[in-house]
Amino acid sequence: LRQNSQKPFKERILETSRSNNTRVVLALDIHDGRPLDISGHAIDLVKQTCDSICAVKFGRQTILSIGPDESIELLRQVHDYGLPTIIDDKLNDIDETNEAITRTYSGLGFDALTVNPFAGWEGGLESTFTFAHEHLMGVIALVYMSHPAASEGYGQQVIRKESKERIPQFEVFAKKAVEWHADGAVVGATRPDIIQRAKEIMGKTVPIFSPGVGTQGGDLGRSLKAGTDYFIIGRSITKAQSPGKAAQEFARASVLLDA
Ligand code: NUP
Numbered sequence: 001l002r003q004n005s006q007k008p009f010k011e012r013i014l015e016t017s018r019s020n021n022t023r024v025v026l027a028l029d030i031h032d033g034r035p036l037d038i039s040g041h042a043i044d045l046v047k048q049t050c051d052s053i054c055a056v057k058f059g060r061q062t063i064l065s066i067g068p069d070e071s072i073e074l075l076r077q078v079h080d081y082g083l084p085t086i087i088d089d090k091l092n093d094i095d096e097t098n099e100a101i102t103r104t105y106s107g108l109g110f111d112a113l114t115v116n117p118f119a120g121w122e123g124g125l126e127s128t129f130t131f132a133h134e135h136l137m138g139v140i141a142l143v144y145m146s147h148p149a150a151s152e153g154y155g156q157q158v159i160r161k162e163s164k165e166r167i168p169q170f171e172v173f174a175k176k177a178v179e180w181h182a183d184g185a186v187v188g189a190t191r192p193d194i195i196q197r198a199k200e201i202m203g204k205t206v207p208i209f210s211p212g213v214g215t216q217g218g219d220l221g222r223s224l225k226a227g228t229d230y231f232i233i234g235r236s237i238t239k240a241q242s243p244g245k246a247a248q249e250f251a252r253a254s255v256l257l258d259a
Helices: 009-020 035-052 060-066 068-080 095-108 121-134 169-179 192-202 220-226 243-254
Strands: 024-028 055-059 085-091 112-115 138-144 157-159 166-168 184-187 208-211 230-233
Touching: 009 138, 024 035, 024 243, 035 060, 035 068, 035 243, 055 060, 060 068, 060 085, 068 085, 068 095, 085 095, 085 138, 095 112, 095 121, 112 121, 121 138, 138 169, 138 192, 157 169, 166 169, 169 184, 169 192, 184 192, 192 208, 192 220, 220 230, 220 243, 230 243
Parallel strands: 024 055, 024 230, 055 085, 085 112, 112 138, 138 184, 184 208, 208 230
Antiparallel strands: 157 166
16 A cells, blocks of 8 residues: 555655655644545645645544545545655554554555654554564654644653653653664754754754744744754645645755755
8 A cells, every 4th residue: 555665764754855856744624514525625735735745734624524444535536646644643542552553654655754752662653663564664753743732742851760760751761762863853943942952962863854834933044943843734834825836936945954
């Protein structure tokens, strides 16, 4: 089912990014109407933006509203545009449940999924990473979310058990993203200073995906300079008068440093 299951997700999205000359991941968060109307709307947005994006990220509400059969067909159509797909479910449960959900998304044809590192490894996310990587699916871990209250969890100071050193929670998560061989880390575009710090920790091994550009107040140029690899953009494209043009402009700006 998948776009090109011969290669790991990290390589597939990089190839699409290079060939389409863009670092924009389209976020589709639509759920109004009947399943066929929603999937029709989704594919119309993909059709308008496909030359300017390198992946499509679906909100859980979109897939729930469309239902499994129609979602399989929708993902097939997105793959026909040469684009990998991500389900944004932020998994955060015990291993058995996480793995069952991961298998289900894999069965629908998703190329990658998001997880919440608060669940931890043993008895938590290990099963998801193992299953996903065996099936060349990508796992993208939250490191610092984009919304204001993200500071309550991701920004809190924690004391490390071994060294008694105090460090921000997100730095622990950035280190885990490297240790766990995550295929990406989410750091909000609303906090360029955090992107820079996360980049120092993760280097080139774990690409940074930044949501929050536009509608949430994040600035693409500042995030790009700070180290963002991919921009997750939804409403600033999907609700624009011309989604195609909006995506094209973001795409152009997203590769300015590559020139
Ligand atoms: O920290 C996060 N912030 C965020 O907005 C992690 C996310 N996964 N997202 C998602 O990114 C959010 O659910 C939405 O799908 C997308 C941003 O959309 P928009 O603000 O560009 O419309």
